[in-house]
Amino acid sequence: MARHIVADAGEIPPGGRKLVTIRGREIGVFNQGGEYFALLNRCPHQGAELCKGTLIGLATSTGPGNFELTRHGEMLKCPWHGWEYEIRTGQSWCDPNDIKARAYPVTVEHGATLVKGPYVAETFQVEIEQDYVVIEV
């Protein structure tokens, strides 16, 4: 596992995302209400670019005739077959035990901490007064 700086903390707005390539792997980094999550850009079902999917809420029901839409923006819907994944964990909604998108830990760290290393930041000039989004891959 190595820590990779992938964005300035202000770069990805809430509800936004950024696709990065780390050691040959494409990873989508999402800002969900100030919290960051990272998923491999590959749907485990048929290999579509999952992180280009739409962020939706979770529709549930306690019985025919009623429904609830909760967790707005926390579900990622695959651009192909529409499989839904939790962006927090990568767990699929319809087959949670067997189908899971690869998730990576994300933290926001202060430049002053990061400069002590170790970290990988090919494209970032780390400044000590800035915050950065860091993924462990």
Added chain:
Amino acid sequence: MTPEDGRTLVAEAPANASRSKLKLIDCDVHHALRSSKDLYPYMATRWHDHIAQFGRRRPVPFLASSPYPKTAPALSRTDSWPPNGGPPGSDLAFLQEQLLDRYNIEYGMLHLLTSGMDERNQDLGNALCCAINDWQYEHWTQKDKRLKAAIVVPGEDAVAAVKEIERWAGNPDFCQISIVTHSIEPLGRRRYWPIYEAAQAHNLPIGLHSSGTNGHAVTSAGWCSYYVEEQHNVALSQQNLAISLVCEGVFERFPALKAVIVEAGFVWVPAVCWRLDQHWARMRGEVPHLTKKPSEYFRSNLWYSSQPADEPENPQDLRQVIEWLGWDRLMFATDYPHWDMDNPEHAFKFRMTEAEQQQVFAGNARAVYGLA
């Protein structure tokens, strides 16, 4: 159109090259018109005025809607909207990049879903079908030799349909004949036989992709509430037309006729055959024109495209179904750019032998369509 919420800030995705060594034949590729006016250069001015003044007359039940499943805009993968604009499937360069080059596709069989095939005004329907074929030829098959078109014909007007078949028969850019499956009568009825006669005479398969509207619900009990039902019912309607073709004796009269059931699945075929054979053994006297078991026609004159490939809990169950069906019957299809596209690298969750792969992904289609 990009996903409405969540900006994609950086797209660093490298162009993916195909990992597949096998050259594929894709039996269901959807190209699209950028606008219905794309057809105007191929239609008499009279029809431009007619459409402006009277519009189309299609028996579509829901106003501003479509009876097709539409879980995604334009029924399509959300990543299939061409960067230069237009709907999915309308940009040849993008279709080449996302489909033909990406998956090493040797031939792609085109099925156009927007058509004049079910237009009620028969003269307009015929003009639209002829224009579509000219447009397909000039803008698609002549620009990329991997793409093969279907001769789009107005199935309810057999005389006009045969004339249009004869205009293109022998042209290697056209490999099959397309008629709507949601027809006015079951497709085995004799009003459609002149089309089958021409198809057999010119050795062109009939490509039966679920399409068109006839004003009726695809269920026999009216309109269902949900797309999730409709998506399945459409496949049931394809089963009905296959049963009609068989029971009406179409393949007795035209024994060399080939029909390809597209995008209706294939797992149902063994079950339908078992039951029909059982009925036939008891009621053969009603249909003495059938000289063999119904299942035999399903195995001699009909082929089935693979998409959407079923995903049983135990992937090996699918192998068993294909063995019942026959490995020579199944032909791979992606259905690009539609949302339920099958990726050839992941569609089947069990391992096929090299010989089986060769048949399903290319060999069967090569034989059916007479491709080099």
